[in-house]
Amino acid sequence: MPYSLAMAIANRLSLFCLCLTGIAAAADAPSSPAPALPLKLVADWAKLPAGWNFGEVSGVSVDKNDNVWVFNRGPHGVVQFDKNGHMLQAWPEVPIISSHGIKADPDGNVWLVDVAGHALLKFTPAGRLLMTIANAGRTAGDNTTQYAFNRPTGLSFTPQGDFFVSDGYVNSRVAHYSKEGEFLGQWGSKGTGDGQFDLVHDVALDNQGKVYVADRANNRIQVFDRQGKFLAKWTAVGQPWGLAYTEKENAIYVCDGLNNRVVKLGMDGRILGTLGGFGKAPGKFDFPHHLAVDSEGSLYVAEIKNWRVQKFAR
Numbered sequence: 553m554p555y556s557l558a559m560a561i562a563n564r565l566s567l568f569c570l571c572l573t574g575i576a577a578a579a580d581a582p583s584s585p586a587p588a589l590p591l592k593l594v595a596d597w598a599k600l601p602a603g604w605n606f607g608e609v610s611g612v613s614v615d616k617n618d619n620v621w622v623f624n625r626g627p628h629g630v631v632q633f634d635k636n637g638h639m640l641q642a643w644p645e646v647p648i649i650s651s652h653g654i655k656a657d658p659d660g661n662v663w664l665v666d667v668a669g670h671a672l673l674k675f676t677p678a679g680r681l682l683m684t685i686a687n688a689g690r691t692a693g694d695n696t697t698q699y700a701f702n703r704p705t706g707l708s709f710t711p712q713g714d715f716f717v718s719d720g721y722v723n724s725r726v727a728h729y730s731k732e733g734e735f736l737g738q739w740g741s742k743g744t745g746d747g748q749f750d751l752v753h754d755v756a757l758d759n760q761g762k763v764y765v766a767d768r769a770n771n772r773i774q775v776f777d778r779q780g781k782f783l784a785k786w787t788a789v790g791q792p793w794g795l796a797y798t799e800k801e802n803a804i805y806v807c808d809g810l811n812n813r814v815v816k817l818g819m820d821g822r823i824l825g826t827l828g829g830f831g832k833a834p835g836k837f838d839f840p841h842h843l844a845v846d847s848e849g850s851l852y853v854a855e856i857k858n859w860r861v862q863k864f865a866r
Contacts, residue, residue: 589816589825591851591864593835597637598861604628608651609854609861611665611706614844615656615677620852622861623654623664630654630664630679635846637863643679649690653706653754653842658713665717666690670701672717674733683733695723695742698735706754706794706842708763710778716763718755724748726755726765726780739780744770747782754842756795756804758819764804766792773806773821786821794842798849805851807840814840814853827851832858 600606607626614620619640620633629646633639650668657663657674661682664673670693671686685699693700703721713731725740740749750769757763762783763776771791775784790808797804803824806815812830814837815823828837839856846852851864 586815586823586826589814589827589864591827591866594637594850594863594865595834597863598622598633599637599639600631601639606631606859606861608856608859609841610651610667610856611654611842612844612852612854612861613654613656613662614846614852615660615662616658617660618846618848620844620846620861621654621656621662622854623651624854624859625651626859630662632677635848635850641679643675645679647681648673652704653718655707655709657709657715658711663707663715665704665706667703667705667721670703672701672704672707685729685733692722695725695740698727701727705752706766708755708757708795710757710761716755716757716778718752718765720752724750724752726752726763726776728778728780737780739776746785747774747776747780749774753793754795756797758797758804759799759802764795764797766795766806768793768809771810773804773817784821786817789817789821789823790815793840794854796843796845798845800847800849805843805845807843807853809839809841812837812840814843814851827864828853834862837862 606624609624611623618635622631628642630643632641648666652667653665655663662675669690674683687700692702701719702723704719706718709715717727724742725738727738728736749767753768754766765774773786791810792806793809794807804817814827816825838858841856842854844852854861
């Protein structure tokens with residue numbers, strides 16, 4: 553083959569490969585900047601008593617009555633507000649080592665995830681302990697331990713009351729339990745493959761029974777059925793820390809902690825809008841860690857470094 557012809561063929565092949573690379577990259581990246589979400593900051597929403605302050609706010613949840621539960625690392629670990637920010641109660645004793653996730657279940661009970669105590673605890677709305685899933689002495693479990701965890705992070709409920717736990721910083725799995733706390737199964741291991749995790753940071757369920765897992769250090773959300781069958785993975789969504797599904801909008805809100813923003817995703821994983829950016833001022837974020845959505849579509853965002861929970865309304 554003449555040299556000139558060989559070079560021409562090589563150049564065309566090189567251009568073809570570059571085009572394929574560009575197509576693959578485009579599949580993982582948003583095609584255009586996402587619009588700003590139509591949400592407005594509710595200034596000074598959380599009305600704490602004089603002299604009270606939050607610590608690092610790790611979690612927030614909205615119950616069936618649209619009351620807001622705030623889980624933080626300050627002297628008043630669990631605080632309940634109404635939707636207008638008026639404080640309803642603060643529990644005098646919260647038997648945890650370090651706060652992480654919080655979730656109100658379909659019956660109105662409140663569940664706390666103790667990340668340093670490797671534990672999951674269920675309480676009445678008045679703060680009485682009903683159930684504990686943990687080892688004696690709060691020692692860590694491993695990736696096969698049925699009734700203990702290793703630095704767990706969050707949980708989410710089906711309408712029937714069974715629940716899925718993201719476990720977590722050391723373990724790399726999602727564990728499934730019945731409403732009564734019976735272990736039903738699990739899936740996941742450490743890694744980067746489909747169905748593997750690197751820092752399982754939160755979990756959410758939609759109204760179709762799909763399970764969405766914040767695979768934080770792998771910079772993706774993975775989607776499964778309730779038996780743990782891998783269905784999809786969403787990349788180019790930032791670094792997912794907290795997840796909140798809203799049935800009314802059929803969408804998922806994500807705390808993108810790395811980029812200090814909230815991202816709204818359609819159920820195909822595409823970015824529909826964003827909110828916030830880094831900062832200390834109201835309306836900005838520094839380590840947005842967890843979030844919740846109420847029945848009116850208002851958004852509550854818990855921040856680690858800014859020691860606050862902010863409300864954004866329509």
